[in-house]
Each structure stands twice: as C-alpha cells, then as structure tokens.
Amino acid sequence: MSNKILEVRGLSRIHGGGCPLCIQSTGPDCDTNICRHCGSVVAAHDVSFDLYRGEILGIIGESGSGKSSTVKMLYFDDVPSSGEATFFDAEEQHKLFSLNAAQQRSMRNKRFGMVYQNPHLGLNFQISAGGNIAERLLMSDMKHYGEIRRRAGDLLARTEVSRERMDKNPKTFSGGMQQRVQIAKALATQPPLLFLDEVTTGLDLSVQAAILDLILEIQHELGTAMIVVTHDLGVIRLLAGRTLVMKHGRVIESGLTDQILEDPQHAYTQRLVASAL
Amino acid sequence: MPIPKGLWLLHCEKNMSQAILTIENYAKTFHLHERNKQIPSASHVNLTVHPGRLTALVGPTGAGKSSVLKGVYRTYLPSSGRIAFRTKSGNIVDLAQASEHQVLDLRKQEIGFVTQFLHCLPRKSAIDVVAEPLFARGVDTSEARARAEKLLAQLAVPSHLWNVPPSTFSGGEKQRVNLARGLIAQPRLLLLDEPTASLDPVTTERVVAHIQALKETGIGMLAIFHHPDLVKRLADDVVELSPPKAAIETLKELA
Numbered sequence: 227m228s229n230k231i232l233e234v235r236g237l238s239r240i241h242g243g244g245c246p247l248c249i250q251s252t253g254p255d256c257d258t259n260i261c262r263h264c265g266s267v268v269a270a271h272d273v274s275f276d277l278y279r280g281e282i283l284g285i286i287g288e289s290g291s292g293k294s295s296t297v298k299m300l301y302f303d304d305v306p307s308s309g310e311a312t313f314f315d316a317e318e319q320h321k322l323f324s325l326n327a328a329q330q331r332s333m334r335n336k337r338f339g340m341v342y343q344n345p346h347l348g349l350n351f352q353i354s355a356g357g358n359i360a361e362r363l364l365m366s367d368m369k370h371y372g373e374i375r376r377r378a379g380d381l382l383a384r385t386e387v388s389r390e391r392m393d394k395n396p397k398t399f400s401g402g403m404q405q406r407v408q409i410a411k412a413l414a415t416q417p418p419l420l421f422l423d424e425v426t427t428g429l430d431l432s433v434q435a436a437i438l439d440l441i442l443e444i445q446h447e448l449g450t451a452m453i454v455v456t457h458d459l460g461v462i463r464l465l466a467g468r469t470l471v472m473k474h475g476r477v478i479e480s481g482l483t484d485q486i487l488e489d490p491q492h493a494y495t496q497r498l499v500a501s502a503l
Numbered sequence: 504m505p506i507p508k509g510l511w512l513l514h515c516e517k518n519m520s521q522a523i524l525t526i527e528n529y530a531k532t533f534h535l536h537e538r539n540k541q542i543p544s545a546s547h548v549n550l551t552v553h554p555g556r557l558t559a560l561v562g563p564t565g566a567g568k569s570s571v572l573k574g575v576y577r578t579y580l581p582s583s584g585r586i587a588f589r590t591k592s593g594n595i596v597d598l599a600q601a602s603e604h605q606v607l608d609l610r611k612q613e614i615g616f617v618t619q620f621l622h623c624l625p626r627k628s629a630i631d632v633v634a635e636p637l638f639a640r641g642v643d644t645s646e647a648r649a650r651a652e653k654l655l656a657q658l659a660v661p662s663h664l665w666n667v668p669p670s671t672f673s674g675g676e677k678q679r680v681n682l683a684r685g686l687i688a689q690p691r692l693l694l695l696d697e698p699t700a701s702l703d704p705v706t707t708e709r710v711v712a713h714i715q716a717l718k719e720t721g722i723g724m725l726a727i728f729h730h731p732d733l734v735k736r737l738a739d740d741v742v743e744l745s746p747p748k749a750a751i752e753t754l755k756e757l758a
Contacts, residue, residue, distance in 0.1 A: 229604075283757060435626060446638060468603050482577055482603050489579045493536030500537075 237309035242266030284466030339412030344423035345404035356392035402433035529584035559738035617685030695726035
C-alpha cells in the first residue's frame, strides 16, 4: 500500500482569456506572470507534487508566486484551468476536480481542513467561537447537541482557547486567538489533510511561535498531512520536511527542506536564502 | 594510518561484503548563480564504513570533510559519485539518487547526524529536544523522556537544566544535548561532525567512552574530529582528504 495521500499533476490556473503565448511569455525566465500578449495572469502553471500521510510539505515563494493559488484550488476555493489532483482516502481514490459540487462540499467539510491568513475567511464572525466549530461538526453529520458542545469545548481547550470564551464572538479575540479558533475548527472533523495558508503572517513573534508549536504537536498527535504555504523561511525550516519553491506561477525547485536551505540549486532560491541569513 | 597498509587492505577485503556505507568518487561542486562561479568543495572521495567501526575523515580546512557528511545525509545534493548504504533489510540504496521520501525515512530509522551546532525548536526543553528522534519513531512519550534523562545524565548535563530550553546553555552543554539527540535513537549509521569541539577534557572523555560503547553495539560511524589525538584513539579506518585542485585556485584567487 502506498503512503500517498495526495497526488497533484499539471495543476494550472490562468485568470483572463488566455492565449497560445501565455505560457511561453510568463514564468521566472520572463520575470512576470502577466502575459504581455493578452494580459492574462498565469497564477500557476504545471504544478505537480506528491504528499504522503502525516507529512508536512512547505510551499515557499513571494506574493504572486502562485503558492496560495495552488492550495486554493485543492480546497475548491478556486477552479483550475487544467490539471488533476487525486486524494487517496483509505481504500478510496477521488479525482478532486471531477467531483460534483455536493461531493466537493462534503470533502471540504469532512476530509480537508483549511486555515487562512485572514481569520475572516475561515471564521463566521456573526456567531460564537464554539458556534463556528459546531457549524462544521453539524455539516459533517454530527447531530447531538451535548456531544457537539463537548467536542467544541475539547477542541478549543486543545488549541489553548479557554472554555470560558467558547460562547464569545471571535470578533473580540486577539489575532493569535482567532488563528487558534480557526485551527480548532479545521481540526473538528479530524481531517487527514490540512491546508495552512500564511497562518502566522502578521502575528507577534511570541504568538507565531506558540502557533507553530501547536501545529507540530497536532502533526505529532494526529499524524495529519499538511501543506504549509508561507513566504517565511523560518516557518519552513521549523515545520516542513520537504519544500517546493515557487516563482511567477511555476515550481522552480523542490527538495528536502534542509537541502533547499543549505544547497539551493536555482538562482532565485539562492538569492532568497542569502537574503534571509 | 593506524594499521599498516597491507593489513588494512586485508581487513577491508574481509569486511567488504558487510560495509554499511560505500562511497565511490563522491564530488560536490556549488554553482553560485549570482557570481556565476563554480565552487568545488569535495572531489574523488572514496571510503567505506563498517558496522561497529569508525571511519575518520581527516584533512586541512577546505578539504571537504563536512561536505562528505552532508552529502551522505543529503543536506547537500551530491554532484557526482555513488553513496551506497546497506539498509537494515539488506538492500543497497544509493543515497545520491534516492527519493526524498526514502531519505526522510532512512533519517528517521537508520541514519543519524550530530552537527557542530544545535538546531532545535527554541522553546522545547532539553529533555524533549533529546527525546525528539524517539517521538518521531512513535516511542511512548514517558519512555522517550526517561531514556533522554538517562543519556543526559551519562553525558554529565546537570539535572537542573533538563527542563530548560537549551538556548541559554553554554557551548559545551549545548554540544552535549546535541550529541545526546544524535545518539538516542541508536541509528545504524552515525555521522559525527566534530562532536567534541567545545567540550572540556573531562566531558570529552565521557563522550569518547560513549562513542566506544556505541561502536561495540555495532553502529557504524563516519566522523570528523578536531583533535588528531581522538582520531588515533577512536578511528578504525582513516581517510585523508585534500582540497579539490580547483578549490585551491579559487582560494588563491580570493586571497
């Protein structure tokens, strides 16, 4: 049996009409992701990788490199222009982009989790922290009120949000605490696959550190496979075993994280690593 | 060479079939795009490591000693050569060509690396830093911590430091935590990069005793030592490296 949980092949996303010259006139060699012939934006082109169970894969790159686009397509927040992704769930295989809307929703609710940089995307600010988690549990067919409430409390406690704040609106929480509620919500259904998009960006250093610790603990306890998108080399170093480097919509290199950091092959990665140290 | 050449060859032949690591013609050259330069860091490296024996890498600065260790661990991508590792199940894996997942798996189960400096999570206690390789293998938390404590005691790290993150430790204390972390999972192949560099004589002796004990358990080691004296005492085989020719020229150019 393979350890593979996700296989992504040739994933691409072009915003705009597109033209036959889009691909050859964008990418790292052209130093842009905007096609000069038709003005389309090649957000991602030909992204391929495998993710194994329990593994953390990092995707690093600057804004506009296509790292978030990649994850958004996999979480059905965006629709790819072309490419395939296969999710290996126990005995079943799912071609993600061949699923109908209802199947995709069910996949998002039950088998995947997502934590966004912006808590407004991941949380409903009209309802309490506990309500946010309850919402996700309800969507995954848990119906018993007491059971839902107990589980929501446990999850918040696990992510170190005190149970007393369970009935408070996350609007009143600090940024770090909002991220913890998002993580608790993402974990509610114990998904085998978790997407994390710049989850520590913009937080105080000490809060960042605590969130990163929490992510590692979760990986250790639950064996959750994760894709971590970040522009921060420190986050990659701490979390990811393997890393993809993206620029202008392309994967320019990939490897073991320590090798990417100590022996980068591509000119861009060499510059990136040299600037960080 | 600690053993006369003829004897050494004989010895090699006897053990050849059981070598845990065989490096043939390893070379590493860095290509720096920004400066459009090729920097050779090791070339023509040939060596073997046998279970229960220690192979020491010697040579001047710039000879590529660390570069060999990092190539074996795949922190560096080898430029050429073959790095044949005999796995526990008896298969030969060329570490220069192995897939990333294969390398990650071997790092977790079979190959350990004690680097010169301690890299760890800044907020973890010394015990957890040391126990981490066991956690990764799924060893029970309390058992892993108990083994970490035992090892820290053996390496004379004062017990009042065990629950403190090592970031505030002295150089020698950090080094011992680092060593303990590399030794705890008892890998089949252990890479050691100056494991005693910042230790006092008493602690160095403890580390030497520990390395000797590990050898007796059958662990194969590839090591770099700061002191020639330690090479004499611990090495079963010695491999001398000299700086790649081009590197000498590059160094001259820079000077």
